[in-house]
Amino acid sequence: MKKEFTCIIVDDEPPAIRLLEKYVGKVGFLKLEKTFNKSLQALSFLENNPVDLVFLDIQMPEITGIQLSKIINKKTHIIFTTAYPEFALESYDVSAIDYLLKPIEFERFYKAVKKLLPKENESVIEKSNEKEYIFFKTDGKNKFAKVFLKDILFVQGLKNYVAIQQNSSEIITYNTLKNLKEMLPKKNFIQIHKSYIVSIKHIDSIENDAIWIQDKQLPIGNTYRKEFFEKINQNEL
Incomplete structure (x- = not known):
């Protein structure tokens, strides 16, 4: 089993970035590489620095989170973060592993990132x-x-x-x-x-x-x- 999953945070709201940084720091199998408040900056980074997971806000300047998710490497896992539940169905198109609605509680955050781990066998x-x-x-x-x-x-x-x-x-x-x-x-x-x-x-x-x-x-x-x-x-x- 992989011991550590690299990730980045893409969000145009500094308080949201700070909260996710705090949550990532509490999870032993996550390693935060970088944070971005602009989609195109994140895209440029990902082209040369692939990561396992992107926490991605949907409503972003330049290009939306949905648009960015369709461009980046398909092997990269996506967890959308947004304050707007109406985008939930749209996230199906890019096979996001989860969809977190703000304000995000740690319990819900942890449940989402645990999907990176192998599922325990049901007896x-x-x-x-x-x-x-x-x-x-x-x-x-x-x-x-x-x-x-x-x-x-x-x-x-x-x-x-x-x-x-x-x-x-x-x-x-x-x-x-x-x-x-x-x-x-x-x-x-x-x-x-x-x-x-x-x-x-x-x-x-x-x-x-x-x-x-x-x-x-x-x-x-x-x-x-x-x-x-x-x-x-x-x-x-």
């Missing part, structure tokens, strides 16, 4: 313990419905009840959205609004401040916007 035991279904109480005191997680499209909170929407049916159960959020696996489901938790794999499209699942349009709430766009840019999707 057979861990796979066998993954949840496949949940029983939900429905009508009557002793009636429960078996719901396979793979069939859930989204869950809607209705005060003291939740509606679990599947392809061809809907189940109403006495519960709260908060409780269901704890029950559903985080790698497959995400809350996008105070009233909605959705299955990531069933999202058909994202348009402005809404997502589409089949013929249903569901809003993305401001409170959940940052986490949502970070999630859809992670490799686990």
Whole structure:
């Protein structure tokens, strides 16, 4: 395994550069080579000094971060840093390993750079313990419905009840959205609004401040916007 990954920071905001410098200094397997506040200066450096990773702001003078990422060596990993979540989908075109929304917290930063390391092998035991279904109480005191997680499209909170929407049916159960959020696996489901938790794999499209699942349009709430766009840019999707 490679012991050290070289990197540079490209951002036109000095406070952002200082924060990333601080974070890089806390990670033992990262080595900061240089910082730049102009895209063309960074490009000139990279032509003669290849690095493993570039922390790249998207809104930059001269040329944008997206444009720069398409020019530099394809072997160089990119982690975009920006204050604008609407650029998230555009980052797919250049296969960035992650997309960090400002203000960036160290925990989120570390999760992104860990993607440079080889993934730990999942054990057979861990796979066998993954949840496949949940029983939900429905009508009557002793009636429960078996719901396979793979069939859930989204869950809607209705005060003291939740509606679990599947392809061809809907189940109403006495519960709260908060409780269901704890029950559903985080790698497959995400809350996008105070009233909605959705299955990531069933999202058909994202348009402005809404997502589409089949013929249903569901809003993305401001409170959940940052986490949502970070999630859809992670490799686990």
